[in-house]
Amino acid sequence: MGRRKILIVGAGQSGLQLAHGLQQHDYDVTVMTSQTPEEVRAGRVRSTQAMFAPALQHERDLGLNFWDDDAPTIGGMHFSIPAMTGGPGPQGLNFVGRLEGSCRSVDQRIKMCAWLLDFARRAAREDGRGRVIIGGATGSDLEYMTRHEMYDLIVVAAGRGGLARMFMPDIERTCFKKPQRHLSVTYVRGLKPDPDFGDADTVNFNLIPGLGELLVLPALTTTGPCHILFFEAIPGGELDRFTYRTRTGAEHLKLTLELMKQHTPRVYQRARDVELTDWGGFLTGSVTPVVRHPVGRPGQHGGPVLGMADAVLTNDPITGQGSNNAAHCAAVYLQAILDQGGKPFDEEWMQRTWDVFWSTTGKAATTWTNAMLQQPQPHVARILTAADRHHAVADRLANGFANPSDLHAWFMDPDKASAYLSEVTGAPRGS
Numbered sequence: 001m002g003r004r005k006i007l008i009v010g011a012g013q014s015g016l017q018l019a020h021g022l023q024q025h026d027y028d029v030t031v032m033t034s035q036t037p038e039e040v041r042a043g044r045v046r047s048t049q050a051m052f053a054p055a056l057q058h059e060r061d062l063g064l065n066f067w068d069d070d071a072p073t074i075g076g077m078h079f080s081i082p083a084m085t086g087g088p089g090p091q092g093l094n095f096v097g098r099l100e101g102s103c104r105s106v107d108q109r110i111k112m113c114a115w116l117l118d119f120a121r122r123a124a125r126e127d128g129r130g131r132v133i134i135g136g137a138t139g140s141d142l143e144y145m146t147r148h149e150m151y152d153l154i155v156v157a158a159g160r161g162g163l164a165r166m167f168m169p170d171i172e173r174t175c176f177k178k179p180q181r182h183l184s185v186t187y188v189r190g191l192k193p194d195p196d197f198g199d200a201d202t203v204n205f206n207l208i209p210g211l212g213e214l215l216v217l218p219a220l221t222t223t224g225p226c227h228i229l230f231f232e233a234i235p236g237g238e239l240d241r242f243t244y245r246t247r248t249g250a251e252h253l254k255l256t257l258e259l260m261k262q263h264t265p266r267v268y269q270r271a272r273d274v275e276l277t278d279w280g281g282f283l284t285g286s287v288t289p290v291v292r293h294p295v296g297r298p299g300q301h302g303g304p305v306l307g308m309a310d311a312v313l314t315n316d317p318i319t320g321q322g323s324n325n326a327a328h329c330a331a332v333y334l335q336a337i338l339d340q341g342g343k344p345f346d347e348e349w350m351q352r353t354w355d356v357f358w359s360t361t362g363k364a365a366t367t368w369t370n371a372m373l374q375q376p377q378p379h380v381a382r383i384l385t386a387a388d389r390h391h392a393v394a395d396r397l398a399n400g401f402a403n404p405s406d407l408h409a410w411f412m413d414p415d416k417a418s419a420y421l422s423e424v425t426g427a428p429r430g431s
Contacts (some may be wrong), residue, residue, distance in 0.1 A: 003028040003129070006337070009137045011035075012108070013049075014159030014309035014333075016115040020062050021334040023122055023130045028035040030151070031119060034136040041113040041222065044280040045187055048230050049108055050074065050203060050217055050320040051400035055100025060101065066114055067106050072218035072225050074103035077398035078194075078202040080266070081384060082209065093388040096202060096396025103203070105223050105228065106221035107187070109280075117268045122212060123196035139166060143299030153345040156296065159310025166296035167307045173366070179286035180373040181316055184231040184242040186256045187219070187281030188274035191227040194266075203320075206261045213318060216267060226277045229256055232318050235286075242284045252282040284384035289370060290314050291362075294354035306350045308333055313362050318372050320401060321365040323385065332357040364404040371412065379414040386421050393424055 004027055008015045011033035013320040022029045035043070058063045076099055082092040116132065121132030139162065145151060156163050193200055204216040215230040233239035241255055253276055260268040276282065292312040295304050309326040337345075387394040400407040410420040422428060 005154045006030070007032060007145065007151070007154045007158045008143070009033075009154065009163065010158030010311070011040075011112055011116050012157060012159070012310070013111075013134075013323050014324065014330040015155070016112060016119065016328040017058065017062065017064065017327060018155065018157070018308070018333055019119055019130070020064060021330070022337065023119065023126075024062065026129065027129045027337075031116070031122075031130070032133045032134060032135065032137050032376065033116070033341040034134070036134055037113040037116045037120075040116070041109045042110060042280075045185060045221075045283050046108045047283075047318060047322065047324040048105060048185055048215070048219075048320065049111075050103055050105045051323050051327065052103045052320075053099070053271055054100075054402055055324040056104060058327045058331045061331075063142055064115060064118075067104070067110070067220055071106050071220035072106040072201065074105070074201055074203055075099055076202040077386070077393075077401060078197055079384070079397075080204065080206045080264075082207065091109040093384055094197070095388045095394045096197060097387065097394035097396070098391075099402060100395075100399055101402065103402070105217055107219060107221040109222055110220065113424075134343060136376070137163065140303055141161065141298075142166075143302035146298065146303030146305065147301055149170065149303075153337070154305040156305055156307045156311045157309055159314065164307070164311050166305070167292035167294065167297050167312050168296075169293045170293050173291035173363075173369050174289070176289050176373075179235065179288050179316075181232040181318065182235055182240050182242065182286045183279075183284065183385070184228040184233070184252070185283040186253055186258065187221050187226050187277040187358075188229060188253070188271070189223070189226045189277050190274040191216070192270040192273075194270060194288070204267070206264050206267060206293050208239065210234070211263065211329065212239045214260065214264050214267065215320075221277045221281065223277045226281075227274075229260070229271065229274075231256070231259065232316075249276045249282050250277055252284075287314055287316055288368075289316050289373070291366060295350045304347045304350060306333075306345070306353070312354070313366065315353055315366055315369040319365070319369045319404070321369055321404065324402075325361060325365055328361040329357045333358070363407075368400070368404045368407050368412065377414065379417045380411075382421060383411060383417055386425055390424055393421070 007030045009032045019029050019031050076096045078096045120132045192257045206214040212234045213232040217228050219228050294307050294312050315321050410416045
């Protein structure tokens with residue numbers, strides 16, 4: 001039997017990771033993408049993409065960890081939570097939880113350009129094990145391809161654009177009908193270290209009560225090491241000042257610093273002299289959190305195609321799960337394809353493959369992220385206060401970003417949280 005032919009539509013984290021994995025296992029893989037590698041690198045930033053150790057391991061397993069020596073190492077999570085009614089004490093909270101494995105943020109302009117070029121070079125060296133098609137796929141294209149069985153499997157890994165609409169929303173697993181945050185991302189250089197906490201190797205999470213959040217994280221971009229200033233604004237609030245019309249980088253940075261000066265003055269003192277990393281180092285937008293059914297049919301007569309990562313699961317980036325979900329999803333899909341051997345990739349297999357990802361990763365990440373977008377439950381204040389006083393609690397909270405499943409064992413449930421805090425602190429349950 002000849003090599004099995006697989007088409008991957010989309011050249012982001014999940015699509016290219018899966019493509020490389022299949023290429024290394026002797027599949028005939030075609031990647032279809034709307035931009036050349038050079039266009040990707042020369043364009044605007046796409047995301048914040050903080051990736052934790054378990055997700056990064058998937059890249060290392062495939063030899064795709066090109067930036068281990070260049071990207072800043074992130075070793076912890078720094079939480080800054082001000083005093084507020086019904087919340088932490090009168091002085092607020094400031095604590096750092098250390099990660100068990102390091103985290104990194106690599107600008108997707110760098111990563112996707114390099115991965116796409118590497119895939120194409122390997123394909124050129126090894127005939128029949130890969131090709132890249134530059135051009136956007138339409139539903140009509142996929143309908144034609146499936147009707148004529150041009151590929152053994154088509155995977156849609158393009159989360160943006162119209163293709164995602166062929167995957168119907170899963171109403172039982174979708175909580176929101178509109179964006180819960182309006183987003184602003186600014187890549188800068190020149191950020192000074194925190195005088196008390198350093199923050200050289202942490203993601204700094206700043207809660208702005210009633211208005212949203214500011215995240216500050218080290219990253220690697222096209223011009224070298226940098227920091228990302230990332231506002232999550234509750235729609236209609238005082239932080240919701242970024243419009244979707246085109247604005248210059250200078251205007252964007254000026255507004256970012258104005259909001260920081262007013263709402264996070266401590267961070268502003270570190271950032272007052274920063275500058276944009278490059279002309280494309282800023283981004284505004286929003287996402288509507290949604291879970292979709294993984295099997296879609298393009299057009300009226302098309303055959304089944306399999307959606308993956310952002311095409312069927314979109315989380316708000318408040319917990320940084322997007323790129324991590326994509327990496328885990330690609331790893332699950334790769335193993336499922338290898339295990340299927342020469343058997344058909346039918347709808348039952350597609351659904352089963354998605355169910356493995358959902359049960360192992362997607363469900364936990366989604367329920368936790370959705371909870372973080374809403375008013376916290378009363379027991380969360382007790383957890384945060386304990387984390388400010390006990391390193392073990394702070395560390396476990398930080399590592400929940402890498403493994404959201406663990407959060408369901410204590411953080412998400414009041415009774416389990418009470419039992420855990422009693423065990424760590426020695427205080428009676430509920431106190």
